[in-house]
Amino acid sequence: MIDLRTVYIVTAVTSIFMGLLQVAAYRRRQSDGWLLGWGLSALALGVGVLMTALQVTIAGWSTVHAANGITMLAYVLQVASVRNFCGRPPHVAAHVAVAVAAAVLLGVVFPDPAQYAVRVAVFCLTFGLCDAIVAFEMGRLARARQIPSIYLVIGLFAFSAVAFATRAALLATGWGSVVLFDTGSTPAHWISVISAPLLLARGVALLLVAFEREHVKLRDQAYSDALTGLRNRQGMRHDIAGIVAAAHPEGQQHAAVIVIDVDHFKAVNDAHGHPTGDTILQRVADAISGAVGTQGIAGRHGGDEFLVVLPNVDGAQALLMAETIRTRFAALMTRHHAGIATTISLGVAQGPIATPGLRDLVVQADAALYRSKDLGRDRALSA
Numbered sequence: 001m002i003d004l005r006t007v008y009i010v011t012a013v014t015s016i017f018m019g020l021l022q023v024a025a026y027r028r029r030q031s032d033g034w035l036l037g038w039g040l041s042a043l044a045l046g047v048g049v050l051m052t053a054l055q056v057t058i059a060g061w062s063t064v065h066a067a068n069g070i071t072m073l074a075y076v077l078q079v080a081s082v083r084n085f086c087g088r089p090p091h092v093a094a095h096v097a098v099a100v101a102a103a104v105l106l107g108v109v110f111p112d113p114a115q116y117a118v119r120v121a122v123f124c125l126t127f128g129l130c131d132a133i134v135a136f137e138m139g140r141l142a143r144a145r146q147i148p149s150i151y152l153v154i155g156l157f158a159f160s161a162v163a164f165a166t167r168a169a170l171l172a173t174g175w176g177s178v179v180l181f182d183t184g185s186t187p188a189h190w191i192s193v194i195s196a197p198l199l200l201a202r203g204v205a206l207l208l209v210a211f212e213r214e215h216v217k218l219r220d221q222a223y224s225d226a227l228t229g230l231r232n233r234q235g236m237r238h239d240i241a242g243i244v245a246a247a248h249p250e251g252q253q254h255a256a257v258i259v260i261d262v263d264h265f266k267a268v269n270d271a272h273g274h275p276t277g278d279t280i281l282q283r284v285a286d287a288i289s290g291a292v293g294t295q296g297i298a299g300r301h302g303g304d305e306f307l308v309v310l311p312n313v314d315g316a317q318a319l320l321m322a323e324t325i326r327t328r329f330a331a332l333m334t335r336h337h338a339g340i341a342t343t344i345s346l347g348v349a350q351g352p353i354a355t356p357g358l359r360d361l362v363v364q365a366d367a368a369l370y371r372s373k374d375l376g377r378d379r380a381l382s383a
Contacts (some may be wrong), residue, residue, distance in 0.1 A: 002137055005053050007107050007117025007197070008050075008053035008129070009053045009054070010201060011046075011049055011051065011197060012045075012046045012047070012048075012049040012200060012206075013046065013050070013051060014046075014051035014177055014200055014343065015043075015046030015199065015200060015201060016042070016043055016046030016047065016050070017046075017202070018042045018046075019038075019039045019040065019041070019043030019044075019045075019046060020039070020041030020043065020201070020206075021039075021040030021345050022035055022036075022038050022042060023036060023040065023043070024039075024040035024176050025039075026039055030256075031086055033081075033090075033277060034081045034082070034085035034090075034210075035081075035210070036077070036081075036083040037077055037078070037080055037081025037082050037084060037090070038085075038203070038206060038207075040077055040081075041074045041075075041077040041078040041081060041253030042074070042203055043074075044073050044074035044077060045071060045074035045075075045078075045199065047070050047073055048067050048068070048069075048071030048072075048073075049067075049071065049072035049199075049262030050233065051066060051067035051070065052067045052068075052071070054082070054310050057077060058113075064142075064170060065226075068119070069114070071127075072123070072126065072127075075127050075130040075131075076096060076098060076128070076178070077096070077131065078130065078134065078320050079094075079133050079134060082133075082134045082137050082138070083137055084269070085141075086137045086138070086140060086141045087141075088137065091236070091359075097154075098122075106292065109305040111227035117171045118171075118290065120167075120171055121167075121168040121171040121172050122168075123167070123309070124164040124167045124168035125164070125165065126164045127164045128160070128162075128168065129161070129164075130160055130176050131157045131158070131160045131161035132157070132158070132161040132329075133162065133268055134153075135153075135154050135157040135161065136207075138150055138153050138154045138157070139154055141359075142154065143176065145210050145213065145216065146216070147209055147213055148365060149208045149212050149341070150209050150369075152205045152208070152209075153205045153206055153208075153209050154194075156198065156201055156202045156205055157202060157261075159198070160198055160199075160202065160255070162246075162272050163194065163198070174280075182336050185347075187275060201305070203331070205305060211320040214254045216333060221236065222235075223238055223239075223271070223355075225299065225300040227278055227281060227282065227286060227290075228281055228282055228284070228285035228300050230285050230288065230289070230298050230299045230300050230306070231297060231298065231299030231300070232299060233299070233301065233302065234299075235299055236283060236297065236299035236301070236307060236309075237312070239297040240309060240350070240358055241257065243297075243353065243358070245308065245356060253311070253312065253352070253353050254312060254314070254350065254351060254352055255309055255310060255311045255312065255313065255350070255351075255353050255358060255361065255363075256309075256310040256313040256314070256317070256321075256349070256350040257307070257308070257310075257318075257349050257350070257358065257360075257361040257362055257365045258308040258310070258318060258321065258325070258346055258347070258365060258380075259301070259305065259306070259307055259308075259309070259320045259346065259347045259348075259365040259366050259368075259369045260284065260288070260305065260306040260308070260325065260332065260344055260369075261304060261305045261306075261344065261345050261369055262281070262284060262304040262330055262343075262344055262375075263281060263342065263343045263344060263373070263377040264334050264342065264377075265277065265342075268280060268340065268342055269341040270319065272340060275296060276340070278333050279337070280298070280333075280337070280340070281304060281341055283333060283336070283337070283345060284304075284306060284329055284330045285300070285306070286328075286332060287325050287326075287328035287329035287332055287344075287366065288308060288325055290328055291321060291325045291328055292308055292321065292325075294356065295310055296308055296310035296311060296313070297309050297312070305370045307320070307362065308325075310360065311353075313349060313350070315348065315350040315382055316383075318348045318350055319348050319380060319382050322346040323346075323380050325344070325346065326343075326344055326346060326378070326379070326380055329344050330343065330378075331342075335360060343377055343378035344375050344378070344380060345369055345372040345377045345378065345380075346369060346379070346380035347364075347365040347368030347369030347370070347372060347380075347381060347382075347383065348361075348365055348368055348380060348383065349361045349365035349368060349382070349383040350381045350382075351364075351365035351383075355360045365383060366382035368381045368383040369381075369383055
């Protein structure tokens with residue numbers, strides 16, 4: 001039979017070590033407040049679990065309430081720091097106040113050692129609720145960011161929430177043990193055996209998500225144009241490579257390409273200055289983003305030229321999209337820069353991805369763009 005007290009002690013020491021590492025990492029980059037919260041949560045959890053494991057040896061039941069309060073503090077700190085990590089208001093002070101009040105209230109209402117089952121059931125429900133909140137917040141983040149490891153965190157915290165709820169139900173129905181370190185082969189014993197190392201697995205998974213999100217952020221910075229927020233040439237190549245890789249080997253998947261150029265851009269820069277020229281480029285990007293949305297990828301192709309790639313869109317739809325971009329830009333210019341007569345010209349091409357390939361489609365769209373310039377600018381034409 002696995003000795004539960006030993007499992008608790010190993011879990012506590014490891015959690016304290018992880019907490020110290022996270023606090024040390026925070027001291028090196030103090031902009032990440034959530035990292036400090038995770039570190040303090042791991043430290044508090046380790047101390048609380050260690051006091052629980054050694055309570056009989058140290059001071060009997062006199063340490064139980066302190067251990068419970070510290071463990072409760074660890075859980076609410078984790079909720080607050082996860083909310084901070086997800087870009088939500090952490091409300092740290094409110095969470096800490098709730099944890100302290102709950103621990104004191106339980107110590108006053110259920111001080112008798114004979115009330116162990118009721119006290120543990122309440123704590124299990126509270127811990128399970130905290131874990132469910134973490135899983136929910138991570139689920140919100142998963143919908144906004146493409147971070148595969150986040151689903152591991154959701155699964156671990158959801159499983160932990162269910163485990164705590166199950167233990168509370170067992171205690172409420174008399175199936176749970178009324179002894180903390182039960183040596184029998186009971187459901188409560190095995191839930192405790194599984195839950196202790198699960199705490200460490202959750203902490204490691206959270207750090208994995210943080211590392212992966214940082215990697216995605218750095219990649220996005222490398223692939224994004226600093227001025228417009230659209231993809232740069234490198235980012236466009238990366239995204240286009242993904243589209244080509246997903247295409248049918250016989251070239252049956254089609255795509256449309258739109259090339260966009262600002263009319264008389266050099267004259268605008270010369271007459272109004274480069275800051276105004278930069279603002280014009282940002283307006284073009286706003287018009288493109290508002291029209292394209294998630295239907296395709298858009299980037300700054302170079303200078304005052306932009307590129308849009310629309311997978312599985314036919315020529316008529318692409319031309320309509322190009323016209324939408326043109327009218328959106330015109331509306332933005334009228335609203336914000338009425339004194340600057342600037343327009344955009346667009347060229348559209350559509351065809352199979354693999355044959356002749358997106359590179360050839362860009363060449364065709366570019367030719368259509370120059371035809372629109374020759375015909376007076378401020379228009380969208382198809383190849």
